[in-house]
Amino acid sequence: MRKVLGSLTATVLVILLVSYGLWTSKRHVGHYLADLRIQLVINDGQPGERGNLLGIQPELFPSDYSSVKRLHRKLAAYLEQAREHGLINDKTIVVLPEHVGTWLFAINEKSQFYQATTLEEALNWLAFSNPLLFVDAMFHARGRDRLQDAHLRMKANSMAQDYQDVFGGLAREFGITLVAGSIVLPSPQVNNGQLQAGHGALYNSSLVFGRDGVPLGQPQRQLFPSGYQRGYIRPGKDAPLRVIDTPAGRLAVLIGSDSWYPDNYARLNDSSAELIAVPAFVAGSSSWSRPWHGEKHNPRAAHLDLGPKPLTEGEAWRRLALTPASTAKAGISVFMRGQFWDQGVAGHSFATRGGQSIAEQSITAAPKGARPGHGARLINLWL
Template sequence: MRKTFNIFIVLLLMAIAISYAVWTGQRPASVYLSDLRIQLTVNEGQPGIGGNLLGIQTELVPGDYQSRDHLHRKLASYLQQARDLGLLNAKTIVVLPEHIGTWLFASGEKDQLYQSTSLKEAMIWLSVSNPLQFLRALYAADGKHRLNDAHLRMKAPAMAEDYQALFGGLAKEFDVTLVAGSIVLPEPYVENGQLQLGSGPLYNISIVFDHNGQPIGQPQRQLYPSFTERNYIQPAPETALNVFDTPAGRLGVLIGSDSWYPRNYAQLNKHDAELIAVPAFVVGNGRWNKPWRGYKHQSAPTDVSLKPVALSEGEAWRRLTLTGQAPASTARAGLSVFMRGQFWDQGSSGHSFIHGQKPADNDPLNVDRHGHGARLINLWL
């Protein structure tokens, strides 16, 4: 009897293991409807031969990332509407928001992940759906938040492939220069026109693609990740700031709060940067109107006098992006573009803006009027 019982238990465990293995390999095709609404909210200057900076303040949710093709359809619809409005030309520089590539970790996953009610729950589904990948990534993980590291590291090869194919493809399809927001990857670099990965720490990086869909130079690493991100994203304060030659002029990219540091503008001045793009992301619904928390990333620069709590998050972002405050920057134009959307229980805030431009009278800085749908912010050069 005992022998029969033991055989039954073994067979049951084998059946469970086989069922689990089959389940982890299943990726049912689902169709999540996307909100394709987008409106032109800022259109400064006059069309001419100098080109333009065009920010796309996306509005995205987890379902938009179910596949690369699905996300392409949504982003391409934004760009097509911009083309229909006459905003795209051979000298257009399109700027996308910070972390638009990082959420690619959700691509190709199970419905349970997209239907989760919290980011924590979604990460559990990510782990159990990819057990071997997760365990290998956890072994190689670095930083205080090893789980966060592992969840990104485990999908990094697919993320890198999707990032280049998606955003390089969009740049080529619409014949523009494209600042592809940012993505978090381990030791990324470009070799022979292809984004490659190392095995070291995670970095938050941005790649600029030319109108042929090819990366221009090397990825720009973020120098000063946010306070919470520093637990798993490596700061790169010793990294040189790249300046990219584009049809519209020499372009510098400052990721997120890298735009808060005067020394970064001074470095870009030395390399004759004419334009500055800031892909940005502020976590939390309503965070834009709450008191600014200051330089939690590291010590405040000695040449910045702003004090935490004395002003709102939104006011701090506008006052710390210095392209409109000569002689801190000699660039002639700049644009900050924020990610918007609801990623499980992680909301977002932030209003994209042209550097040096005052808030419109009908959209005061202390009122969040984002509403629904994406936004186009255009500056003719």
Template structure:
């Protein structure tokens, strides 16, 4: 009798494990509807032979990341509207916002992950749906926030492949140089034209794609991650790179790297002629909230503002303009709602000691500077 009960219990356990394993592999897709409209908030200068810097500030949601086809469709609709307005040509440099690639961790998950309202609930669905990958990633996680590290590390190879496929195809489809926002990956590097992930710490990095879809240079890693992510993302002090594009020599400063004059000096020493600054600012309505500063970072002590002195809007504009008095630059923010976490900010252009912000809008925005 005991052997019979033990055998029955073993069968039940095997059935439960097999059922759970089968459940984790199911990825049905839910209904999808998205707003593809975008407003031309700023168009400065006169079209000419030198090209233009074009910032695209999309409005994105978790459901946009359920598969690559959805995200490509939405982003390409923005590109197409820019092309219809005469803003895309072979010398155009398009800039997308920070962390637009990082959110690829949500690609290919269960419907429940996109439907919950809290970020931590989405984490739980990610962990439950990928128990083996999550467990292995936790073993290799580093930093003070090992859980966040593991979430990104567990899907890093898929994210890197998706990032290159998606943004390389957009650059090729529209014939532009594309600064593909940023993506957080472990020790990323490019070898033989392919983006790879390493075994080291997580870095917030931006990749630039040429008009044929190929990669230009190496991933540009963020030097000064802000206080919200420094518990699991490391800063990198390798020299900044400048890339040759049809519009001129391009430098990329990720996020709050645009606040520090020494970064612009590095780019100037390499004869940079234009600068792209992909940005992510978390929190609904945070653009008009008191500036959070950049805590726990030695370099922040050199900044002329203290936490709370001004609004986020005024801090970003003042610090970026003060640090860069001359080189044409564009700062581009991600918009949208990611579970309970909003993304805010209004992009702006810096040129010849002045700053241009264009019309504020709650929707997607285009910002264009003719060079």
């Protein structure tokens, strides 16, 4: 009898394991048609032969990341509309927001993942439907928050490939220089023109693609990650600040809060940076208008010039980023819009020319069917 029960138990376990394996192999195929509309909210200067800085502030949701094809389609639709506005030429530098590549961990997941109500629930589904990748990522996790580290590490190889396919493909398709926001990967490097993930700590990095779709140099690591990320993203404080030659001029990228610190601009001044791109990200749909709490984990933040009165998050960004201390002739700071499960994202993109800030123009009427305060944005600065 014991042998019979043992055999039955083993058979049931095998059936369950096989069923689980088959379940994990099946992936979500969505048919939701995303809103592809976008508004031109900054168009400063006059068209000329020197090109332009063009920020695309996309409105993105988990379903937009259900496949590489879908994400490409949405971003390409934004670029096509920019081209219809006459904003695309062979010297255009397009800037996308911080973490636009990080969400690539959502590619090709189960339907339960996209239907989750919270980010925590979605990440649980991510681990449950990719058990071998998750166990391996936990084994190699480096950060203090090993669970978050593992969630971002587990699909690093495919994320690196998808990042290059999507953003390198867009640069080549539209003939533009593309600052591809940022992506969190373990020790990323470009080898023989291909972005590859390593096996070290996680870094928040940005890569610039040339008009042929090939990376221009190595990834730019974020020097000072935001406080909520420091448990799993390593500061790249010793990383060089790279300046890249583009058809429109010498370009530097400062990721997020790296754009707040005068020392970074001094270094870029020494490297003769002419243009500065700031891919940025603010978590929380109402955070832009809430009090700014600063970056207490970073000793440098104590020396920031914020003036006598308390500031909102938005006011702090406008005061600190793209500072007049920079000798660059122009810059642009681009944020993301949208909702990722229970985590909203906020921010109003802006540009500077000769140290003078240029904010979004007032929008008196949203496009038909669009929700007030929502939707994608185009921010253009003629050089």
